Amino acid sequence: MTGPVPTEDLRTRITELLPGVxxxxxxxxxxxSVSADPARRDQVExxxxxxxxxxxxxxxDVEIVRAYDGAPPAVIGHRAGPEGAPTVLLYAHHDVQPENDHAEWDSPPWEPTERDGRLYARGAADDKAGVLAHVAALRAFGEDLPVSVKLFIEGEEExxxxxxxxxxATYRDRLAADVIVIAxxxxxxxGVPALTTSLRGLVRVDVEVRTLTHAVHSGMWGGLVPDALITLSRLIATLHDDRGDVAVEGLVSSPAADVDYPEERLRAESGAVPGIEWIGTGSAVERLWTKPALSITGLDAPKVxxxxxxxxxxxxxxxxxxVAPGDTTANALACLQRHLEAHVPWGAELTVTVVDTGEATRIEASGPAYDAAxxxxxxxxxxxxPVDMGVGGSIPFIAEFLETFPEASVLVTGVEDPDTRAHGANEGLHLAEFERVLLAEALLLRNLGAS
Known part of the structure; x- marks a missing residue:
């Protein structure tokens, strides 16, 4: 190439490519490709x-790799660009969440269906659209790729x-890059793009309380022996104060970006019932992005x-x-364990089992790569x-990239919008935004090459 491709040329090219993409x-x-379902292992392959x-x-130049025989498959690859050009690692994942109850979907979850400018299907956004964003950026340049590209498409993110x-660790040298784009x-x-610069971490535990060696008659023993459900309910009630803030001592909080999240958007996007009151203190984005949050996501108890x-x-x-950015899962788990042990009522037996953990992420979003983005x-x-945005959810693998490639600039991008409904029924990709995402990634590669 004699110089960077003009923006309008890339815009035209993306428009031409869009039907094929x-x-x-x-x-x-x-x-x-539901990685959580062993019966669909062949579909992940x-x-x-x-x-x-x-x-x-x-x-x-691609290769399908795995950590061991039978492990989920990842796709890695490399394509050389001009001599001296920066190297960009493109990440996405090709596995998806289970579709769950088909009756909750307005169209079949595995048959992409367009309605009102959205493409509905499981994985249409999270994250197969991320995979195609990378494909489209390469396709837009044809033989004139402005950077060297490395590839990591994971098969077990979900x-x-x-x-x-x-x-x-195994493929570190083959994946090392100057810039990592995580779509x-x-x-x-x-209509408002964003770069994700912080994500909360995650600690999940199963908590069991036991008050009896076996069930007993509620009339014969009620009023003297505490039942396990009342005991567990009282323990759960200690996890928040009266304002709704997490009451576990020792957890870290931090300020959030000065971003306005209008009340009408909060209610529309959260699906809150009309009379619900928000919990916690601080700005909406602090409560959603940079303060700890604690939820009960499941109960084992007799049915009514x-x-x-x-x-x-x-x-x-x-x-x-x-877990808020700036905290660690080790600290959060220790704080939660101490709280539960200190507050379990009436001498009940307490068992805490760790399910999984994932570290929080905070990215220093400055430098040439972020300028280019x-x-x-x-x-x-x-x-x-673009807005510098936090995310209340967790993508623990980003911390792995930051640790493995500390010299690289990590850009967290994506295709989702507030109504994508990733992981839920009627997951949908906003097609007009998708086209902008494709153009943005092509422009990013152009800008990085020019720098």
Missing amino acids: RADLEALVRIP ASARATAELFAAEGV VGSDTLPELL DSGNWDI EGASNTLVPAARAKISLR RSAFAEAWDGTA
């Missing part, structure tokens, strides 16, 4: 092969990325229908603690500058 996305989405073929068609540290997040709103008139001897709850996003969104 969408067709490739729909074909990939039709593969039910098929998804890896299809993903590898998409990148091979764009000149990437089940915790257990083998990711081993894969990064697994979202944008602030329709058919329950016998007995005292329940044991009860369990699953506690999901979101902000410029690219502003051009793709017709002059709208």
Whole structure:
């Protein structure tokens, strides 16, 4: 090339490519690559092969790898750019969440269906659209790729990325890059792009309280012996104060970016019932991004229908603690354990079992790579500058990339918007925003090459 490709040329090229990119996305989405379902292991393998073929068609030297025999498949690859150009590692994942109850979907979850400008299907956004964003950026440049590209498309992100540290260690030299683009997040709103610069971590535990060795008659023993459900309820009630802030001492909080989250958006996007009051203190984005949050996501207890008139001897709850950026899962787990032990009532037996953990992430979003990204996003969104956004959820593998490649600039981008409904029924990709995402990534690669 004699110089950077003009923005309008790339815009035209993306528009021309869009029908083919969408067709490739729909074909990939039709593969039910649910990594959490052992019965669909062959579908995860098929998804890896299809993903590898998409990148091979764009000149990437690809290989399907795994940490050990039977482990989920990842796709890695490399395509050289001009001599002296920076190297960019492109990340996404090709596995998806289970579709769950088909009756909750307005169209079949494995058949991409367009309604009102959105493409609905499981994985249409999270994260097969991220895979196709990388494909489209390469396709837009053809033979004139402005940077060297490396590739890592994971096959187990939706089940915790257990083998990711081993894969990064094994293939570190083949994956090392100046810039890492992780296409697994979202944008602030329709028409407003974002770069994700912080994510909360996660600690999940199963908590069991036991008050009896076996169930006993509630009339004979009620009023003297505490049942496990009342005991567990009282323990759970200690986890928040009267304002709704997490009451576990020792957890870290930090300030959030000065971003306005209007009340009407909060209510519409959260699905809150009309009379619900928000919990906690601080700004909305602090409570959602940079303060700890604690939820009860499951209970083991007798069903109401058919329950016998007995005292329940044991009860369990699953506690999901979101860890604020700047904290560690080790500290959060220790604080939660101390709190539970100090507050379990009436001498009940307490058992705490760790389910999983994932570290929080805070990215220093400055430097040439971020300048290149902000410029690219502003051009793709017709002059709208990107927001530096936090995410209340967790993407623990980002911390693995930061630790493995400490000298690289890590850019967390994505295709989602506030109504994507990733992981839920009717997951949908906003098609107009998707086109902007494709253009933004092509512009980013151009800008990085020019720098």
